[in-house]
Amino acid sequence: MYLTNQDIVELTAWRRKLHTMPEVSGEEVETAREVVRFLKDTAPDAIIEGLGGTGVAAIYDSGITGPTVLIRAELDALPIEEIGEPDHRSKIAGKGHMCGHDGHMATLAAVGRRLGRERPKRGRVILLFQPAEETGAGAAAVIADEKFKALTPDYSLSLHNMPGIRLGHAWLKDGQSNCASRGIRIVLTGRTAHASTPETGISPVNAVSKLMPALTALGTGPQSGSIETGDLVRVTVTHATIGEPAFGIAPAHGEVWATLRTSTDDQMAALVEAAENLAREAAAESGLTVEIDYHDVFGHCINDPEAAAILRAAMDAEGVTHEAGQAFRGSEDFGRFGAVSKSAMLFLGSGETLTALHSPNYDFPDDLIPIGAKIFLRATQDILG
Structure with a gap:
């Protein structure tokens, strides 16, 4: 026992x-x-x-x-x-x-x-x-x-x-298991002005308004692709802010936060480049400075076939019912161990x-x-x- x-x-x-x-x-x-x-x-x-x-x-x-x-x-x-x-x-x-x-x-x-x-x-x-x-x-x-x-x-x-x-019961599949993802924070800075004369300042309003739909549109297809077919590309705007909560000030500061999500790390590199280009273009059009940083960075998670086969054999021997199941859009930090070893993760119901x-x-x-x-x-x- x-x-x-x-x-x-x-x-x-x-x-x-x-x-x-x-x-x-x-x-x-x-x-x-x-x-x-x-x-x-x-x-x-x-x-x-x-x-x-x-x-x-x-x-x-x-x-x-x-x-x-x-x-x-x-x-x-x-x-x-x-x-x-x-x-x-x-x-x-x-x-x-x-x-x-x-x-x-x-x-x-x-x-x-x-x-x-x-x-x-x-x-x-x-x-x-x-x-x-x-x-x-x-x-x-x-x-x-x-x-x-x-x-x-x-x-x-x-x-x-x-x-x-x-x-x-368990799900375990070869290959793609979880997406790559990261949070992008875009900070736009201009110059404040009196709300009665906004033309004397530099406002991020137009840039923020443009970036939110433009970032979302970077996703592929009507459902932003599929992790099963390896073409998932999704951008989810999660937060935006403009200026201070005041009526007398035309704002100088704006931020857009979004989650970038892709099937693979290579796709993520391309998505990062596209998102940064959009941010810089929007900033330049409004005369703003822009800073970009990243948070909660996850690589893709790929199950090695040999490691996955070992887990399947173990489940068979122990009477645990399992199937391939599906890959998940959510991200998982475990994927990084695939760079140093044969790795596999199962999902236990x-x-x-x-x-x-x-x-x-x-x-x-x-x-x-x-x-x-x-x-x-x-x-x-x-x-x-």
Whole structure:
């Protein structure tokens, strides 16, 4: 047996404890400490802290040469006020585990319990608790960290719980899994004037008014393409502002925020160039200066066929029903591990009628903890023996 009933009880309680203490991207100090505390009982061969900021890596080493398998969960929560009323609801105002990362951490801890009792026959398993997934900054920071060089995996595996899929069933497809995306912030600056003589100033009104539909029009086709056919290009304007809330001032400052989304990184590069050209043209036409910066930058997520096949075989062996399913327009920071290893992510169903991810009353289904753990344990066994 992979896990005892007592294991499940304790892991469920720990998941709920994590749910009460959410920390947002880049602030996961107490969460990381709690992970280290909980994993110490599994006696890993090493625990590396401060990885890519607040990340934690627990290493279970056979002592015999072989591949390195990395399994990733996320530390961070969201800046969302929880409105659900479970006994384990968030104790931190304005923050909540509304994406299920608390459940992902508990799933990895379950894997750690088993590995603490029985190491792989060769190679090593690294359980990575990654910071800042929600902003797209965490994976890049981990990979860039000097401490990661000694951890570089041959295979990287992960899962994400997903409402809309039958509880305990999984979706896993080769190739495209998640889109690339990034937030673009365009700042336009002119010169204020009295509202009675606006012609004496330089206003961003026309530029902002032009940019919002022009950016949106960069999307391809009536539905902005399809991730399945690899031609999705979408721009969603998310925020705009002009001037100050006053009647006597013709404005000098304007901003347009938008999310750029594409099937692939190459398409994103072309979309970025097109969006920047539009911004500069609109600014020049109105005599404005323009500054452009980017936030929440995610690369595309591509499942390696070999890594995906390993997860499928593990699900078959463990009786987990799965299908290819579909790729998702949403972005996922895990894709960056595909640049350093053979990587694959599966989506584990949290229920067809469960509220959507990032909803203010979302709560990870505890039943998924042992299901996810047995998939990962079987996959590592298949790779490492």
